[in-house]
Amino acid sequence: MTASHDVILVGGGGAGLRAAIAIAESDPRMSVAVISKVYPMRSHTVSAEGGSAGVIAEDDSLDEHAYDTISGGDWLCDQDAVEAFVREAPQELLRLEHWGCPWSRESDGRIAVRPFGGMKKRRTWFAADKTGFHMLHTLFQTSLKFGSIVRYDEWFVTSLLVDDGRVQGVIAIELMSGRVEAITARAVILCTGGCGRVFPFTTNASIKNGDGMALAYRAGAPLKDMEFVQYHPTGLPFTGILITEAARAEGGWLINRDGYRYLQDYNLGKPEPRPVLRSMELGPRDRLSQAFVKEVEKGRTVATKYGQVVHLDLRHLGAKVIDSRLPFVRELCLKYQNVDPVSELIPVRPVVHYMMGGVHTDIHGATPIAGLYAAGEVACVSINGANRLGSNSLPELLVFGARAGLAAAEYASRQGNPAPTVLALARDERIRLANEMLHRKRGRERIATLRQEMQQTMEDSAGIYRTGATLANAAATLRQLQERCADLALDDQSRTFNTERVAALELSFMLDVAEAIVNSALARQESRGAHQRTDFPDRDDERFLAHTLASRNSDGSCRIEYGPVTITRWPPAERVYGR
Amino acid sequence: MTDTIRLQVARYRPEQENEVTFQEYEVPCPREWVVLDGLNYIKDELDGTLSYRWSCRMGICGSCGMTVNGEPKLTCATFLSDYGPGPIRVEPLRNFPVIRDLVIEMGDFMRKLTRVKPWIIRDTEKPLSDGAYRQTPDELDEYKQYSMCINCMLCYAACPVYGLDPKFIGPAAIALAQRYNLDNRDEGDRDRDAVLSEHEGIWGCTFVGECTQVCPKNVDPAGAIQRYKLNAALDTLKSFLMPWAKQ
Numbered sequence: 078m079t080a081s082h083d084v085i086l087v088g089g090g091g092a093g094l095r096a097a098i099a100i101a102e103s104d105p106r107m108s109v110a111v112i113s114k115v116y117p118m119r120s121h122t123v124s125a126e127g128g129s130a131g132v133i134a135e136d137d138s139l140d141e142h143a144y145d146t147i148s149g150g151d152w153l154c155d156q157d158a159v160e161a162f163v164r165e166a167p168q169e170l171l172r173l174e175h176w177g178c179p180w181s182r183e184s185d186g187r188i189a190v191r192p193f194g195g196m197k198k199r200r201t202w203f204a205a206d207k208t209g210f211h212m213l214h215t216l217f218q219t220s221l222k223f224g225s226i227v228r229y230d231e232w233f234v235t236s237l238l239v240d241d242g243r244v245q246g247v248i249a250i251e252l253m254s255g256r257v258e259a260i261t262a263r264a265v266i267l268c269t270g271g272c273g274r275v276f277p278f279t280t281n282a283s284i285k286n287g288d289g290m291a292l293a294y295r296a297g298a299p300l301k302d303m304e305f306v307q308y309h310p311t312g313l314p315f316t317g318i319l320i321t322e323a324a325r326a327e328g329g330w331l332i333n334r335d336g337y338r339y340l341q342d343y344n345l346g347k348p349e350p351r352p353v354l355r356s357m358e359l360g361p362r363d364r365l366s367q368a369f370v371k372e373v374e375k376g377r378t379v380a381t382k383y384g385q386v387v388h389l390d391l392r393h394l395g396a397k398v399i400d401s402r403l404p405f406v407r408e409l410c411l412k413y414q415n416v417d418p419v420s421e422l423i424p425v426r427p428v429v430h431y432m433m434g435g436v437h438t439d440i441h442g443a444t445p446i447a448g449l450y451a452a453g454e455v456a457c458v459s460i461n462g463a464n465r466l467g468s469n470s471l472p473e474l475l476v477f478g479a480r481a482g483l484a485a486a487e488y489a490s491r492q493g494n495p496a497p498t499v500l501a502l503a504r505d506e507r508i509r510l511a512n513e514m515l516h517r518k519r520g521r522e523r524i525a526t527l528r529q530e531m532q533q534t535m536e537d538s539a540g541i542y543r544t545g546a547t548l549a550n551a552a553a554t555l556r557q558l559q560e561r562c563a564d565l566a567l568d569d570q571s572r573t574f575n576t577e578r579v580a581a582l583e584l585s586f587m588l589d590v591a592e593a594i595v596n597s598a599l600a601r602q603e604s605r606g607a608h609q610r611t612d613f614p615d616r617d618d619e620r621f622l623a624h625t626l627a628s629r630n631s632d633g634s635c636r637i638e639y640g641p642v643t644i645t646r647w648p649p650a651e652r653v654y655g656r
Numbered sequence: 657m658t659d660t661i662r663l664q665v666a667r668y669r670p671e672q673e674n675e676v677t678f679q680e681y682e683v684p685c686p687r688e689w690v691v692l693d694g695l696n697y698i699k700d701e702l703d704g705t706l707s708y709r710w711s712c713r714m715g716i717c718g719s720c721g722m723t724v725n726g727e728p729k730l731t732c733a734t735f736l737s738d739y740g741p742g743p744i745r746v747e748p749l750r751n752f753p754v755i756r757d758l759v760i761e762m763g764d765f766m767r768k769l770t771r772v773k774p775w776i777i778r779d780t781e782k783p784l785s786d787g788a789y790r791q792t793p794d795e796l797d798e799y800k801q802y803s804m805c806i807n808c809m810l811c812y813a814a815c816p817v818y819g820l821d822p823k824f825i826g827p828a829a830i831a832l833a834q835r836y837n838l839d840n841r842d843e844g845d846r847d848r849d850a851v852l853s854e855h856e857g858i859w860g861c862t863f864v865g866e867c868t869q870v871c872p873k874n875v876d877p878a879g880a881i882q883r884y885k886l887n888a889a890l891d892t893l894k895s896f897l898m899p900w901a902k903q
Contacts, residue, residue, distance in 0.1 A: 115709075116766070118807055119717045174788045177776040177839060179796060179803050186790035210716055211803065218774040218832070230766070253755055282711040315688050318714045409714060412733060413688075525700035568704035571671045574756040577704040 079500065082110040082227065083489045084482075085247060085262040087234050087289060089117030091209070091471065092453030093268030094216040095169075095478030100486045101223035107486055110260060111220075112229040112249055114284065114579070118217045121270050121282045122474065125209020126321035126405060127193065128201035129471035131166035134190055137198040139163045146469060147647050149195040149361050150433075150462020151606035152622065153302065156645040158440045158458045162469075162476050169475035170202050178215040179204050181402075191402075192326040195361040195466040195654075197354050206321050206405040212471060229260070233579050234288065236506055237265060237296045238499050243447035244296065245495040248506045252579070255572025257510055259503030263489035264448045266481050267293060271432040271454040274583075275591045276539075277532035279429040280312055280319040286583040287590035289455040293436040294589055298444045299626040299638075301457040303590070304598035304608045305433035307465055308541050310365035312428025314383035316413050320406055320425055322467040324418075325358035327402050330390045331365070332422075333377040339387070343368040346655020356655040363464040363607040364654065366427040370541050381424060388422035395419070427541060431470065433461040433607065434597070437626060437640075442481025448488065452481035459624065463606020514578065520566035524580050527565070531558055531584075531591055539598050544612045548599040555592045559633060562588055593627040596635040601625060618649050661685040661736050662743035663694050665706065668754055676754075679703075680743065683736070691731040691746060692720050695758075708758035715872060718806035721813070722758050723747040728813040728870045749813035751822075762809055768825050769807075771851050772833040777844025789841045802835035802880055804873045811867035811877050817860045825855060827867035827877030834880040853888055861885075 084100055086093040089111045100109045111117065132142050142163040147154045174180055174188065181189045181203050193201040204211035220226055231252040238246040238259065246261035269289030273281025294300050310331070311320040325331070328351060333339045338348040338357065345364060346356035353359065369387060372378050378385040391399060391406075396419045399407050403418075410416045410423055435457035442450040442458075453474045460473060538551030562585055569577040603617035604610050623639040630636050660682050668676045681702055683694040692713060698706050708731075710720040715733045722731050725745050736744065752760035782789070811827035818824045833852055837845040852858060858881060865878030 115711060115717075115719065116762075116807075119709075119711050119719050121712070121717075123717050123806075124712050124714060168784060171784055171788055175776065175782060175784065175841075177836065177841060179800055180788075182791055182793050182796055184793060186792040186795070188788050207716070207804075210806070214803070214805075218769075219776075221770045222773070222775050253761075282717060283713070284711045316713065405716075412715065523700075524704070569707075571669055571705075571756075573670055574707045574759050576707045577699075 079259050079261060079503070080110070081261045081495070083107040083263050084485050085110045085112060085260060085265045086268055087112050087247060087265065087292070088120070088268035088270060088455070089113035089228070090120030090268060090270055090453065091122035091213055091216060091474035092478035093266070094220050095475050096266050096268060096452060096482030096485070097226050098216070098220055098223065099479040099482035101225045103483060104486060105225050107225060107489070109226045110229060110262065111226060112232050112234055112247065112260065114231060114233045114252070116230050117228070118214055120213060121285055122209045122213040124280070124282060124319070125471055126206045126319060127323035127326070128191060128203035128208045128468045129170055129212065130193065130196065130201050130468040131170040131472055132163065132200050133167055133188060134199055137200050141197055142200060144647060145196050145355070146460060146466055147462070148650070148652050149466040150464055151616065151652060152649040153459070153462030153605060153624070153642060155459050155643040156647060157643050159460050160645065161440055162460045162473065165476045166472035169472060169479065173212060173215055173475070176215050176219045179211050181205055191323060192352055192354055192359060193466070193468045194322050194325070194359050195355060196468070201326070201468040203323065206323050206403050209471060233582065234292065235510060235582060237292050237449065238502050239296050239446065240496050240499050240502060244449040245499045248503055250510070252574050255575060257507050259500065261495040261499055263492040263495070264450060264485040266442065266450040266452060266485050267436060267455050268451070268453050268478065269455045272587065272590045273429050273432070275531065275587045275594065276429040276535050277529070278312070278317050278536065280309060280317055281429070286587050288583065288586050289451065290436060291586035291589040293444060293449065293451065294593065294629050296446060296449065297629070298446050298449060299437045299628045300593045301434055301437040301624050301626055302459060302597070303432070303434035303593045303627055304601050304625060305463050305606060306429060306539060306594065307362055307431040307433060307607050308366035308427040309362055309430035310369060310427050311389055311425040313409070313414050314381055314386050314424055314426055317428045318409055318413055319428070319430065320389060320409070320423060321403070324389060324391055324403055324406050326352060327398060328352050328394050329358065331358055332388050332390050333372050334379050335377060339372050339377065340365065340368055343371065344655065360654045361464055361466060366541050367609060369427050379424070384426060386424040386426045389425045390422055391418040392420060431465055433457070433459070433463065433465050440480070441484035442477055443484055448492070450481040450485045452477040463608060514567065514570065517565055517567035517581065518570055520564050522561050522564050522566060524565060524577070524584055527558055527561055528584055531555065531588060535591055535594070539594055542609050542611050543598055544610065545599060548595055551595045552592070552599060555588060555595060556634070559588050559592070589629070592635050596637055597625045597627050600637040622649060659685060661694070661740065663698070664743050664745045665698070665758070666747040667757055669756055685736045685740070687737050689736045691724055691729070691734045691736060691744065694736055695731065695746070707756050716806060718808035721749050721808045721810050723749055723813065728810040730808060730810070730872045733872060749809055751813050751815065751819045752809070760809070764822065765807070765809060765812065765826065765828065768829045769832065772825065772829050772848055773844060773851070774832045774836060776836065776839070776842050777847055779843050791840055795840045798840070799835050799838035801875060802831045802838070805831055805875045806873055808872065810870045810872060814866040814870040816866060821860070823855055824860070825852065825858070827881065830858065830884060831875055831877040831880040834884060849888065852884060858885065
């Protein structure tokens with residue numbers, strides 16, 4: 078069997094489903110395939126909590142949203158992309174409202190908006206603190222009404238079919254049966270999300286392995302700005318479960334061992350009893366996570382079995398606000414931390430949360446490879462620059478999911494059928510996968526061992542603060558791990574739902590992504606946003622107001638080049654918070 | 657509390673065996689560990705052949721439902737130490753075909769979900785340029801609870817009616833139909849009622865509410881079903897008394 082479609086979506090989270098619906102609405106005759114390694118409603122969009130930014134308040138403006146985003150991103154954002162983003166975000170959120178998303182409301186029935194970190198105005202739409210969950214289920218359930226959307230649930234994509242310089246489909250394994258199939262298309266959109274699992278301590282679900290980044294990288298597309306890894310300042314110790322920024326937007330305080338709101342010592346403003354926009358606890362995530370490290374160095378944090386922590390204090394908000402605005406926070410704290418935020422402090426520490434970088438695309442989601450598109454966290458458009466603001470990622474899924482969907486559909490309508498040579502490529506990939514499986518029977522390396530070594534290498538070298546020497550060592554270690562990965566052992570030789578085989582493929586993807594992160598971080602000899610080099614502590618616009626482009630050499634090693642940043646109306650300036 | 661605990665895990669590999677067997681593993685048991693952590697320990701350290709689904713590990717993606725000591729549970733929200741000194745028996749969710757080990761086949765639910773039309777249906781669509789619908793917090797509360805369903809399948813595993821009659825559309829699908837029926841933006845209740853009432857299963861549902869008891873998100877599918885039945889009964893009565901009212 079070789080199935081054929083007009084457009085394939087790899088990934089069925091927020092971006093993938095939005096793209097699929099955009100295509101189905103614009104041209105019902107187009108056959109759209111959504112290929113996902115999980116059922117779409119399991120996608121990691123489901124875990125997003127706090128909200129989704131889009132200007133609707135009367136005292137707000139698109140320019141202010143753009144400025145907050147660009148300054149939050151330490152001027153590495155492409156400003157044409159940001160302008161398109163802030164313009165289209167409110168429309169997209171409204172569209173979701175028409176599709177049934179249960180947005181939280183004001184008492185008169187209008188959409189409610191809440192403050193969020195780094196945002197100067199209230200513009201974050203929310204569905205209590207399960208915004209991603211409700212957006213994903215709204216999109217998924219809405220997608221069910223379109224007969225032209227064909228789903229491949231629990232199919233794992235192993236590679237892109239590239240022939241004659243353009244992408245013409247994918248090879249995928251159906252997990253239930255283990256069969257390997259070529260699925261061809263006139264265009265492919267990657268919507269596989271981020272790669273938090275290359276680190277040991279992350280909010281990201283187990284499925285976040287950078288699959289789409291690696292697929293694109295192997296097919297020859299560059300990965301952009303991969304050194305910019307976001308640490309969210311408030312994760313629960315041990316589990317890494319996210320405590321949403323909305324907890325601080327509703328008025329929560331971050332306090333150290335002495336009960337002191339320590340952010341006042343880090344140029345983020347003065348403590349006030351009520352939340353102040355773009356100040357203190359509502360500063361940007363990069364600065365808050367960096368302040369945590371400094372507090373550890375000063376010995377003002379609390380030692381626990383699972384590392385140093387500070388405390389998030391919500392007690393003064395009271396049960397009523399917590400239950401209506403932050404019910405999931407209370408549920409998660411009670412369940413996983415045995416702490417009731419109504420009466421107790423929540424222990425928190427920074428946790429890997431989001432990848433600003435990703436597959437290099439233009440503002441239509443097009444990559445440099447013909448027929449290949451990307452949207453959402455897997456992509457780098459770039460609207461997030463060196464540091465994403467909280468609540469910008471959910472509208473990004475919608476705006477650029479829709480844009481990529483329409484652009485890919487338009488491209489697909491101009492293409493002929495996939496070339497017959499694609500089938501030869503598919504045969505080669507089938508043989509490669511079968512041989513690899515057999516070979517792994519005699520392998521000597523254990524998946525979990527290599528994964529742990531990779532994750533530890535990343536934490537040690539590419540964490541909140543970095544130096545050239547540790548990054549260089551990490552790059553060498555990752556090369557060795559790549560070699561050892563060729564000798565992976567599989568206990569499981571069966572075809573039916575072989576999750577160990579999937580884990581081996583995911584590990585191999587993650588190693589490619591890890592190499593791109595470390596090499597990008599090594600090359601950027603400055604500090605900007607989430608990339609802080611202790612050996613180069615200042616921002617250097619002369620040399621590095623530029624996008625990093627990491628490409629894969631034929632021997633598998635990583636090559637770094639730079640591309641221009643688009644500045645339209647906001648020339649680089651100092652980032653100012655709390656003043 | 658012990659340092660380790662024994663997990664007795666159901667194994668079924670259709671390429672190798674015709675029936676379910678149990679395999680016992682010993683796993684660490686720190687206070688913070690959930691059953692899923694135990695399974696991950698097995699997969700990573702002891703036996704790479706064990707298959708199961710998981711993703712978010714925070715009770716929201718709905719992937720990791722299994723039967724733990726006879727009860728349907730999200731294994732990411734079920735603590736090992738609550739079952740001390742063990743052993744703990746881990747099996748796939750009941751009432752579903754098993755693909756392998758702890759992995760069930762849920763295509764039946766996916767088809768039923770589509771059948772209840774879980775999307776906003778309007779006689780005439782409101783254009784985006786007209787802005788947002790008004791929906792007061794009270795109107796939101798009418799359906800909010802039913803919108804919390806994570807499709808984890810625990811209610812189907814617990815449902816005695818579904819166990820006997822797989823044609824029954826089932827608790828989660830009915831709750832999601834009601835989620836839209838009760839949304840003031842929606843006008844599709846007649847379309848959905850046709851699907852809900854076509855099979856007698858819904859009338860076989862008792863007040864016992866096994867589905868509601870096992871729901872990890874307090875969705876209360878049993879409440880949704882009873883509410884539907886009451887409305888349907890009233891509609892039937894109305895159609896006798898006022899046959900013109902249905903037009």
